[in-house]
Amino acid sequence: MTRAFNFSAGPATLPEQVLRQAQEEMLEWNGVGASIVEISHRSADFMAVAAQAEADLRRLIGIPDDYAVLFLGGGATTQQALLPLNFAEPGQRADYVVSGHWGKTAVKQAQPYVDAHIAASGEADGFHDIPAVAQWQLSKDAAYVHITANETIHGIEFRDVPDVGNVPLIADFSSSIASEPIDVSRYGVIYAGAQKNLGPVGIAVVIIRRDLLERAGQPRADIFDYRSHVARDSMLNTPPTWNWYLAGLMFKWMLAQGGVEAFAKLSQAKSALVYEAIDGSGGFYRNDVVPAVRSRMNIPFFLADDALNARFVSESKAAGLLALKGHKAVGGIRASLYNAMPLAGAQALAAFMRDFQQRNG
Ligand SMILES: Cc1ncc(COP(=O)(O)O)c(C=O)c1O
CATH class of the missing domain: 3.90.1150.10 (Aspartate Aminotransferase, domain 1)
Incomplete structure (x- = not known):
């Protein structure tokens, strides 16, 4: 077997140790007589895996208790549509700072639901820089300010948390989560598709300051409601159990690496x-x-x-x-x-x- 160095942007390389453990446990996991992909998400065995993954992620990133953590099927793009549905009133203004391709997709996903206002954009300069915060045209009444912490395609990363006053800051951390210490308390919401730093594609992590869950948001089905997912510990419907388990192995690996x-x-x-x-x-x-x-x-x-x-x-x-x-x-x-x-x-x-x-x- 030859494993090359894999520089893929995502789905991306995983540690050999994590893949080997998953391989060893594939046919029969934890003495239950079945694979982890074959058991109920509501079984005590799987619930323990889910709870441990959350505890490990909280420890890894330093997530305070007043933040809820969700593990949701699908990727980051889905969250980009759920954010305005959950945190803004219909047609309310939300500010978007666009520093690359994924900032643009966030705007596109929000447009059906909110007045997605581009407070700043680096597009005219070919996305080579992040516009200075002092030049951002922030709206006083914005539901939130959205940024992309790391732009995966344009290779641009925020090195400081921008000060946006009392308006909640929402950040897409898909391609840089868990790569350095961050102060979670500076953010209203942090979200990330797992397939870069956290493990396999098919699951996303959403970290939400709990007071934001009290916002009315917009008319939406239960399955699009973060409150319902929080109330059911991310098991409102069948979650992607295999991906959740693999992400959990990845969290343990990252903790063990320091x-x-x-x-x-x-x-x-x-x-x-x-x-x-x-x-x-x-x-x-x-x-x-x-x-x-x-x-x-x-x-x-x-x-x-x-x-x-x-x-x-x-x-x-x-x-x-x-x-x-x-x-x-x-x-x-x-x-x-x-x-x-x-x-x-x-x-x-x-x-x-x-x-x-x-x-x-
Ligand atoms: C920063 C960022 N945001 C969002 C996405 C979209 O994620 P997904 O494909 O999981 O919906 C990506 C995908 O590469 C990304 O890099």
């Missing part, structure tokens, strides 16, 4: 290696993001000669470095460096980049 402090150091070191290979290439490689907001998780870059892209992707693959093709919206190359990517992966990529440059520069 938690978010350890991943902050690791992601700093890994991303520095790749940015150094880009910045030290004399223009052979290029990343256009303003250094202060460069993402530690997703690094898009371009070769001066676009015609070399396909060779870069095929040769890197042959060298055991997978999924480096850039997203079609921006082209070029992209390296995703989530928590499960070891330092050796970033070292191998940086060495490959230098070697490729020598051979083709």
